[in-house]
Amino acid sequence: MSTSDQQAAPPRLAVPELLIGVGLLACAGAVAWQTLAIPVSPLYSKVGPTVFPYLTMVGLVVLSLLLILAALRGGWQPEEEKETPTDWKAMGFVVIGLLANLLLIQPLGFTAASIIMFVLVCYGFGSKRTLRDAVLGLILALAAYFGFARALGVNIGAGFIENQLNTVIDAFIGMLRG
Structure with a gap:
């Protein structure tokens, strides 16, 4: 066997997993859009009504990017689960x-x-x-x-x-x- 035959095949693109990551990224965009619509009084100094929605949005963005990266690397499901x-x-x-x-x-x-x-x-x-x-x-x-x-x-x-x-x-x- 040649060394090129022994090299691992490149991972397949996991389309369903990629769609989940992209969908989650779209949800993060919706959270950002709706959070921008929350009126904020200038009386709030540091913590206002938008802090937790923005933290949620950041978490969604990070998670969606990790899911997209996993999908580009072949998905997160073990091979035996893919056949279920x-x-x-x-x-x-x-x-x-x-x-x-x-x-x-x-x-x-x-x-x-x-x-x-x-x-x-x-x-x-x-x-x-x-x-x-x-x-x-x-x-x-x-x-x-x-x-x-x-x-x-x-x-x-x-x-x-x-x-x-x-x-x-x-x-x-x-x-x-x-």
């Missing part, structure tokens, strides 16, 4: 869960839409324990909702569940103060 067929049924449940959240957050509220999404995504990943998934989804959704609503003052979609809990919390706080 896509489980379209599982993928379908994950996509349906994400779409359900998008469509149901307005009429049902953040918590209910998140529980439905969580259960569908868990099922897509193979879980058969729907009740456990719903309870975990409820706990995570309530933590996220009240973290945004109470701690940050950002309404991310109050619905029936959130309104009832807010009424109970406000009544409890009123009792403590009164």
Whole structure:
């Protein structure tokens, strides 16, 4: 065998992986564009409302460039995984869960839409324990909702569940103060 036969073949361009990196770079561009639209008061000295969006954008840019570099070097999947067929049924449940959240957050509220999404995504990943998934989804959704609503003052979609809990919390706080 000659030395040219022993040299490794150049890595193939991993097109799907490249598309993911380019898509993530586009997301970073969207974050930058939307962050530029945030009004910033001159009263902010160093840390204003755009700091975390810009940090997120920088992280997305770095990650996307690393993904693009990996794609140019042949991708990040091991060879044995490249031959694994896509489980379209599982993928379908994950996509349906994400779409359900998008469509149901307005009429049902953040918590209910998140529980439905969580259960569908868990099922897509193979879980058969729907009740456990719903309870975990409820706990995570309530933590996220009240973290945004109470701690940050950002309404991310109050619905029936959130309104009832807010009424109970406000009544409890009123009792403590009164």
